[in-house]
Amino acid sequence: xxxxxxxxxxxxxxxxxxxxxxxxxxxxxxxxxxxxxxxxxxxxxxxxxxxxxxxxxxxxxxxxxxxxxxxx
Numbered sequence: 001x002x003x004x005x006x007x008x009x010x011x012x013x014x015x016x017x018x019x020x021x022x023x024x025x026x027x028x029x030x031x032x033x034x035x036x037x038x039x040x041x042x043x044x045x046x047x048x049x050x051x052x053x054x055x056x057x058x059x060x061x062x063x064x065x066x067x068x069x070x071x072x
């Protein structure tokens with residue numbers, strides 16, 4: 001079974017301080033690394049993958065407000 005993580009809008013401070021790796025770690029902690037393929041999507045369907053070498057914030061990649069909220 002493959003899980004997608006749906007990103008919902010929240011406050012802008014979150015996207016300024018939360019790195020992609022931190023965001024993915026939240027998902028890992030919430031559903032377990034073995035439970036999904038390591039992909040997550042923003043609400044526009046843009047695909048990101050787990051990448052240890054890119055400590056970008058969510059805002060850096062154009063996600064202004066986001067958090068792990070819902071799993072499919």
